[in-house]
Amino acid sequence: MDDALLLEAAVTPFRERDQTGRILPSPAFMDLPPAARDELVARQLAFREIERAMHRFGWSGTVQAVMSRIS
Amino acid sequence: MTEIDALFATARSGDPMAFAEWMGRVERPIHASLVRFARAVDIEVVMQETFLRMWLMATRSGRGLQGENATLRMALAVARNVAREELRRAKPGRDIPLEGMEDAPEFAVEPDPGPDPGLARAIQDCIERIPGRPRAALELRASAGGARPDRDLAGQLGLKLNTFLQHIVRARKSLADCLAGKGIELAGVGS
Numbered sequence: 001m002d003d004a005l006l007l008e009a010a011v012t013p014f015r016e017r018d019q020t021g022r023i024l025p026s027p028a029f030m031d032l033p034p035a036a037r038d039e040l041v042a043r044q045l046a047f048r049e050i051e052r053a054m055h056r057f058g059w060s061g062t063v064q065a066v067m068s069r070i071s
Numbered sequence: 072m073t074e075i076d077a078l079f080a081t082a083r084s085g086d087p088m089a090f091a092e093w094m095g096r097v098e099r100p101i102h103a104s105l106v107r108f109a110r111a112v113d114i115e116v117v118m119q120e121t122f123l124r125m126w127l128m129a130t131r132s133g134r135g136l137q138g139e140n141a142t143l144r145m146a147l148a149v150a151r152n153v154a155r156e157e158l159r160r161a162k163p164g165r166d167i168p169l170e171g172m173e174d175a176p177e178f179a180v181e182p183d184p185g186p187d188p189g190l191a192r193a194i195q196d197c198i199e200r201i202p203g204r205p206r207a208a209l210e211l212r213a214s215a216g217g218a219r220p221d222r223d224l225a226g227q228l229g230l231k232l233n234t235f236l237q238h239i240v241r242a243r244k245s246l247a248d249c250l251a252g253k254g255i256e257l258a259g260v261g262s
Contacts, residue, residue: 001233008236013115013217023120025113025157034110041109042259045102047213049257050246052095053194054213058186062115063094064216066122071087 001028003036010040011047013061079142082129090129094122097143099183101150112157121150190255197249198242204228205242208235 001009009028016024032040048060055064072080075096081089101121105114125146128134136145198206211224225235247260 001236004240005233005236008239009221009232010113010115012212012215012221013119014215014220015113015116015119015217016220023116025116029113037110039259041102041106041114044115044259045099046243046257046259048098048102049190050194050198050209050260051213051216052186053191054198054210055216057088057091058095058191059091059216060095060098061213061215061217062098062118062122063091065218066094066119066126067087067091068216068218069123070090070126 001031003032006032007036007040007043011043013048013051013065015065073140075140076136076142079125079129079136082126085130090126093142096183096185097146100143101146104147105150105154108154108158111161112154114154117150117153117157120153121146124149124153190257193250193253193255194246194257197246197253200249201242201245204230205238205245208238209242209246212239 006028010026010032012026015026018024029037029040048062051061051064052058059067075093078089078093078096082093098118102114102118105112105117108114108117125142128145128149136142138144198209201209207228208224208230211228212221215224221235222232225232228235230238243260247257250257250260
């Protein structure tokens with residue numbers, strides 16, 4: 001997968017968990033070179049905004065992911 | 072008591088909706104505070120773990136927080152600690168200078184003013200103009216709310232993962248062009 005697709009793959013708020021429940025870094029993030037990780041921050045922020053716009057309560061994907069764990 | 076601290080106080084009674092609203096109000100400043108760690112740790116991990124710890128603090132701890140925007144300041148401290156934990160787990164290499172990250176200067180972080188209905192409407196309008204598969208991919212991922220991996224979402228659309236991601240990249244670019252036409256520049260959406 002090239003860097004452009006790795007970046008997009010790391011944008012999702014979905015994160016795997018290990019057997020202890022620890023949230024694991026995205027495999028795509030681990031494969032990204034450092035400079036691309038700076039770009040990832042901006043892309044994540046933009047996608048969180050898109051998620052807020054599309055959610056009936058205005059929740060970002062991060063908020064939705066946490067809410068699925070606590071409620 | 073500030074608005075965000077009042078939301079957190081309501082969450083203390085076990086109200087997850089108030090907690091969700093509180094998260095929405097502190098999410099951007101917490102994210103901004105973590106940018107200095109971005110080359111070494113997955114900020115999304117830090118964000119979710121920080122919120123889970125704050126939920127435990129809200130619902131299982133009787134500890135009171137004092138001062139203006141105390142809950143935001145506590146969340147920033149928790150996020151910093153989680154980021155440091157992730158830093159210790161991170162494997163140095165690929166020219167990532169881990170040493171300087173913890174020493175980077177703190178900066179003032181203000182609470183979020185709240186939702187921007189105008190921006191949300193503009194995004195919704197522009198998404199409706201994105202054609203075909205790119206729009207379907209973008210909408211499916213945005214509506215998944217972090218509950219499903221992209222591979223599953225791609226399968227639902229009958230696509231391979233790479234193709235699904237390429238459609239999202241195209242959708243982002245269409246969205247950026249449309250927003251630019253409305254005079255809105257959303258950093259990161261079209262890059």
